[in-house]
Amino acid sequence: MEELGKTILKLIPVIGDQLADISVLVFVIGAAPPLIFILLYALVTLYTEMKVSAHIQDRVAYMYTGYHGILQPVADILKLIQKEDTVPDSADKTLFRLAPYLVFIGTYAGFAVIPFSSAYMGSNINLGVFYLIAASSIVVIGLLMSGWASNNKWSLLGAMRSAAQLVSYEVPTALAVLVAVMITGSLNLNEVSKFQDGGIQNWILFGGPMPITQKLLLLPFTFITFLILFLAGMAEVNRTPFDLPEAESELVQGFNTEYSGMKFAIFYLAEYANMFLVSAVATSLFLGGWSSPFGSFMSGPVWGVFWFVMKGMFFVFVQIWMRWTLPRLRVDQLMYTSWKVMTPFLFVCIFAVGLILVL
Amino acid sequence: MDLFSVIFYVFAVITLGAAGIVVFSRNIVHSAFALLFAFFGVAGIYVLLMADFLAITQLMIYVGGILVLLIFGVMLTQRQIAVDIKTGTIQTIPALIIVSALAGTLVGMFWVTVWRTSGIPPVEPTASKIGELLLTTYLLPFEVASVVLLVALIGAAMIARREKKA
Amino acid sequence: MFDIHYSSLTAVQTYFRNIWLALYTALIGMRLTWRHLFTPAVTIQYPDVKLKLPERARNRLYVNIDDCIGCDQCSMACPVDCITIETIKGTPDQDLGTTSTGNKKRLHVPVFDIDIAKCCYCGLCVYPCPTECIVMTDVYEFSEFDRRNLNYHYSAMTPAEIAVAKEKLRKYDEEQAAKKAAAAAAAPKPPAPAATATPPPKPETPPN
Numbered sequence: 001m002e003e004l005g006k007t008i009l010k011l012i013p014v015i016g017d018q019l020a021d022i023s024v025l026v027f028v029i030g031a032a033p034p035l036i037f038i039l040l041y042a043l044v045t046l047y048t049e050m051k052v053s054a055h056i057q058d059r060v061a062y063m064y065t066g067y068h069g070i071l072q073p074v075a076d077i078l079k080l081i082q083k084e085d086t087v088p089d090s091a092d093k094t095l096f097r098l099a100p101y102l103v104f105i106g107t108y109a110g111f112a113v114i115p116f117s118s119a120y121m122g123s124n125i126n127l128g129v130f131y132l133i134a135a136s137s138i139v140v141i142g143l144l145m146s147g148w149a150s151n152n153k154w155s156l157l158g159a160m161r162s163a164a165q166l167v168s169y170e171v172p173t174a175l176a177v178l179v180a181v182m183i184t185g186s187l188n189l190n191e192v193s194k195f196q197d198g199g200i201q202n203w204i205l206f207g208g209p210m211p212i213t214q215k216l217l218l219l220p221f222t223f224i225t226f227l228i229l230f231l232a233g234m235a236e237v238n239r240t241p242f243d244l245p246e247a248e249s250e251l252v253q254g255f256n257t258e259y260s261g262m263k264f265a266i267f268y269l270a271e272y273a274n275m276f277l278v279s280a281v282a283t284s285l286f287l288g289g290w291s292s293p294f295g296s297f298m299s300g301p302v303w304g305v306f307w308f309v310m311k312g313m314f315f316v317f318v319q320i321w322m323r324w325t326l327p328r329l330r331v332d333q334l335m336y337t338s339w340k341v342m343t344p345f346l347f348v349c350i351f352a353v354g355l356i357l358v359l
Numbered sequence: 360m361d362l363f364s365v366i367f368y369v370f371a372v373i374t375l376g377a378a379g380i381v382v383f384s385r386n387i388v389h390s391a392f393a394l395l396f397a398f399f400g401v402a403g404i405y406v407l408l409m410a411d412f413l414a415i416t417q418l419m420i421y422v423g424g425i426l427v428l429l430i431f432g433v434m435l436t437q438r439q440i441a442v443d444i445k446t447g448t449i450q451t452i453p454a455l456i457i458v459s460a461l462a463g464t465l466v467g468m469f470w471v472t473v474w475r476t477s478g479i480p481p482v483e484p485t486a487s488k489i490g491e492l493l494l495t496t497y498l499l500p501f502e503v504a505s506v507v508l509l510v511a512l513i514g515a516a517m518i519a520r521r522e523k524k525a
Numbered sequence: 526m527f528d529i530h531y532s533s534l535t536a537v538q539t540y541f542r543n544i545w546l547a548l549y550t551a552l553i554g555m556r557l558t559w560r561h562l563f564t565p566a567v568t569i570q571y572p573d574v575k576l577k578l579p580e581r582a583r584n585r586l587y588v589n590i591d592d593c594i595g596c597d598q599c600s601m602a603c604p605v606d607c608i609t610i611e612t613i614k615g616t617p618d619q620d621l622g623t624t625s626t627g628n629k630k631r632l633h634v635p636v637f638d639i640d641i642a643k644c645c646y647c648g649l650c651v652y653p654c655p656t657e658c659i660v661m662t663d664v665y666e667f668s669e670f671d672r673r674n675l676n677y678h679y680s681a682m683t684p685a686e687i688a689v690a691k692e693k694l695r696k697y698d699e700e701q702a703a704k705k706a707a708a709a710a711a712a713p714k715p716p717a718p719a720a721t722a723t724p725p726p727k728p729e730t731p732p733n
């Protein structure tokens with residue numbers, strides 16, 4: 001450890017020289033907004049989830065910390081920070097400690113290509129969505145790692161389930177993304193959003209900015225694709241009704257059974273960040289991303305952030321709403337949905353969209 | 360040393376260190392997980408080479424596909440059925456000979472090759488270029504590869520099915 | 526619309542029907558939860574708002590010690606023995622008053638403890654009380670930091686009063702004993718003085 005520290009110290013002058021070069025600063029500053037956003041968003045979503053779940057069940061949820069319990073998420077986080085960070089005796093210590101960070105890194109890396117507005121995007125690479133899907137595979141490894149390192153049968157089962165689930169649902173997700181990419185001709189989410197700029201009628205969900213006949217032909221297929229993308233995305237973030245990996249009633253929270261304190265908080269943060277990531281991808285691909293639904297009215301880089309976050313949050317809300325409505329799927333139903341329903345439907349959609357676009 | 364060199368060395372160290380763990384770790388699961396970092400380091404070096412498509416494909420296929428399956432399998436070998444699978448050393452002498460021969464060849468190639476830096480600026484949107492080439496110039500290899508994969512898929516399905524009937 | 530006979534459908538029809546039903550029923554559920562999202566909550570904010578308890582609710586006991594005649598019936602009825610009662614006989618010169626139900630009080634009650642931590646709120650102690658002075662109240666918030674604080678003392682007698690009562694009883698007993706002795710001495714036949722006689726054997730178990 002000391003050796004490593006010395007090596008890093010030796011490297012610092014090198015990096016320091018580079019700091020004069022503005023590009024490093026740009027990287028650092030450019031990477032910060034999503035992180036800040038995730039932290040704030042997690043607080044808001046924590047509150048929303050509790051309140052929505054409570055009201056759906058005709059309860060009121062917390063009411064005492066601040067006005068209608070508005071400060072409760074802060075209190076929750078403080079509690080988690082203070083909690084003892086236990087590592088089970090028989091766990092694989094290194095992997096156990098590493099896993100939550102890996103999960104969060106996988107999620108956070110995905111945010112690099114999310115266009116929050118026409119003016120801001122972490123990394124403007126051409127392969128946007130493709131990169132995002134690849135980055136999310138790190139999450140799978142992180143979950144497997146946590147499950148195995150916990151050395152607990154619930155955790156292992158949860159990890160196995162989550163791996164099976166994520167690998168299966170990556171297929172429909174990628175295929176659904178492909179449909180939108182075929183229509184726009186770009187993998188860059190910013191380009192895709194720009195393509196749909198100019199009002200609600202240009203959203204790919206409604207056929208994109210095409211001539212009217214093509215639009216009408218595309219509409220059913222894009223609609224189905226969007227639905228599948230959203231559902232498959234929900235499955236990828238392990239939310240009910242697809243929460244088999246953490247199924248608290250049968251697997252005692254699955255892969256995070258053994259986690260507590262900060263590490264648990266990081267898992268939680270990653271899950272919430274993932275919820276937004278899924279919504280953000282669906283939004284950028286099918287609902288115009290940062291573009292205003294009213295054409296040039298209320299559009300611009302700052303309004304872009306507003307629209308983007310609004311649309312994203314709407315789908316986060318829908319996810320919460322679904323979570324507190326629907327029961328959990330069975331494992332075989334889960335696989336059935338992915339391989340026998342979503343995938344064939346998407347093949348049809350891809351074929352049809354390709355045909356319509358060529359014609 | 361400029362920034363790119365620093366990043367290169369960082370990735371190189373990650374790759375080699377992780378590869379070292381893969382080879383030398385006595386715990387097979389640690390080896391499997393260390394592979395993640397090895398793949399990741401290689402992907403980073405691809406990015407430095409401006410081969411972004413390749414880098415992401417590397418992550419996607421090796422990390423998202425192969426490694427997950429590998430870990431999936433390896434994970435079930437230890438602890439749960441109380442059998443410790445450890446890597447042992449057998450046949451040291453033949454292995455040493457083969458390895459040194461291979462290493463010698465590689466080092467020799469490295470020595471002999473004249474390394475050139477291309478003056479051509481990197482192609483920007485690599486994905487579309489690759490796609491174009493795959494569907495024009497390299498259509499045949501592409502199709503052959505896909506047929507091979509399809510055969511493997513069908514074979515796997517067959518094997519899975521047969522077990523069910525028996 | 527759900528009771529379609531699946532046997533009459535082909536495999537393809539079943540496949541699409543299942544997909545349709547999955548989406549349709551999910552939407553039904555979501556409509557339901559959406560409505561409930563705006564239904565006023567059925568729960569109340571407990572410490573701030575409290576529901577009125579039903580009239581016969583059984584909670585903390587209360588003893589109106591002024592009405593207690595110390596008959597010990599409640600203590601005997603209690604299945605967990607959490608009521609401790611000690612009594613001192615009143616002497617004829619003292620007037621202990623009457624209860625509100627008109628019973629004459631003959632005993633002092635220097636100790637009347639209910640260990641409410643043991644109480645199971647069965648209410649069995651309430652029924653036998655002849656003066657209806659032990660009752661269930663609607664107080665249910667009486668948590669304590671120390672378990673011992675849950676042992677409620679209902680007796681209103683101060684130590685001084687207890688001492689006085691005991692003293693009086695002792696004197697009275699002595700007087701009575703003296704009277705008896707005098708009567709015995711005055712009697713023609715003095716066979717055995719009470720002081721030296723062996724007492725009758727005590728029963729092994731207490732009468733309750």
Ligand code: SF4
Nearest residue numbers: 603644645647648650
């Ligand atoms: S309510 Fe029951 S348990 Fe409680 S003191 Fe009366 S008889 Fe005993």
Ligand code: SF4
Nearest residue numbers: 593594596597599654
């Ligand atoms: S039954 Fe009533 S009167 Fe008798 S000792 Fe108990 S409380 Fe007093």
